[in-house]
Amino acid sequence: MTLKNPLDMHLHLRDEKMLDLVAPFSAKDFKAGVIMPNLITPITDINSLKAYKQRIIKACENEDFTPLMTLFFKKYDEKFLENAKDEIFAIKLYPAGITTNSDNGISSFDIQNLKPTLNAMSELNIPLLIHGETNDFVMDREANFAKIYEKLAQNFPNLKIVMEHITTKVLCDLLKDYENLYATITLHHLMITLDDVIGGKMDPHLFCKPIAKRYEDKDALCELAFSGYEKAMFGSDSAPHPLHTKECCGCAAGVFSAPVILPVLAELFEKNSNEKNLQKFISDNACEIYDFKFEKEKIINLEKQEWQVPQKYGDIVPFMAEKSLKFKTKLI
């Protein structure tokens, strides 16, 4: 199995020592990644963004990997966005307080209030990436955000809106109702439900936001991914947290999947779909949606070679820790 220009359309690389530890895993297997801006101080200006980009490039040195940078959404004016346009891939919107480092997010989705920024983004063709959850009951948060997605999609028909890391059937269906709605899907949400998180023993390493939902939700996500559906893109949401913030009273949300993504996807698609649809999901759909052109191709070969995922990388427990995998990646 070979994959051309794999893209991770939703990636948390953090900063400093954590960046240096985790970035190489993504850089090794992926051609590019969309880098989330929710650092402890969110990235809201171009100088910070450029400096962060340089730190990422340094952490990934010797690898053919492009960090696609994003700004943390706030009310930016048109002039700012015009100047920023060439440096950024997209703008990421977080509702306030909904996940890790999102306290400075948006607390109202009043269209009039958001209009100047969103109109400017629309005209400048800057995509809007959204962590779509309300503050409702944990199992309803994403489904209840559907009405906000609809309102945005209707009011800004030329704005590319990406529903990030979707987890519910409701959003899988919504994706088909609006031309300007797109979605990313993680690896772990193709594999787990709430039963894996709290159904037997409680597993902090599968605790993430949005939380994994019901079997019918997982099935709907798998249907999109395995069919190679053109508006669904792979985005890992790989989000490392050190062990002492996971296995504790009050554990942090996030699954660190970066080191195992392509091997696990290969195994999933071999069983449930085929190589062609994996190529669509992992790269071609995003290339089509965003009109990506890469000067140099990056080809990853997936070889059948059994290996065991380590228990930890540094002090981070990865997704599928200690599990045996069938495929290994190799750069061609």
Place this chain on the structure above:
Amino acid sequence: MTLKNPLDMHLHLRDEKMLDLVAPFSAKDFKAGVIMPNLITPITDINSLKAYKQRIIKACENEDFTPLMTLFFKKYDEKFLENAKDEIFAIKLYPAGITTNSDNGISSFDIQNLKPTLNAMSELNIPLLIHGETNDFVMDREANFAKIYEKLAQNFPNLKIVMEHITTKVLCDLLKDYENLYATITLHHLMITLDDVIGGKMDPHLFCKPIAKRYEDKDALCELAFSGYEKAMFGSDSAPHPLHTKECCGCAAGVFSAPVILPVLAELFEKNSNEKNLQKFISDNACEIYDFKFEKEKIINLEKQEWQVPQKYGDIVPFMAEKSLKFKTKLI
């Protein structure tokens, strides 16, 4: 506020060192407790039960506390039950593998198969206590067990069936449909929903089985408890686990509430109900249902005196750890 003969109708005391650590908390504040039989080797014979009872009495020495002993349900014959009757308060049924130490539980609810045992229990007036969960999706397990409760209630109309630690509105409603169905309700299920377990950060110390459900479920439980509804009894399901089995990868299910039960209930009922209904919930309803007579009354006074719940008792993190409470218990 004073309470007469408080009863904990669902209590896990474990064994050995853990028993010695946790039993005094219940023995201090309660007149009696229904002791769950799911030790590592479940209690299925009278000698083991008598020996366990003696270990409990020793752990609670100097306190006026009666352990009401239960057997772990299996197919017992009538002769065994006739001999056991005077030593046991009830028999506790676990579906196989549904919670801590329940691997030897029941895997089929075929009525014909269970009939000899349940008919004998019915004739001998031995109550059947049930952990009612199926093996379905974690949020549906209890509601999906309703049909089994109905089948049992219909087929054994003279058997007292107690739906233990109920967590869903469905069972609150079912309670009113069958004369021979009763329920216990825990302290924590009157206070938390799934949001408290995984809605913000993940809290292993609120992870329990059945898992806390939705707001409308909590409201239905509160309605039963706060109204003093005659078929609802307090049962803490206080279930200690050492810290290293809670804050880890694969944490154990159970909330250790024993040290804080009466103070927290007093605060809840002061705010939402009254002393009379708390007396019903904590003792009178059970006395009526089981026709309990106590030779000597145990009166607990709840005095207004602020105190902070410790972070740990031994190596167990209690419910409400480090929280400030308004009431303290005092034996009169």
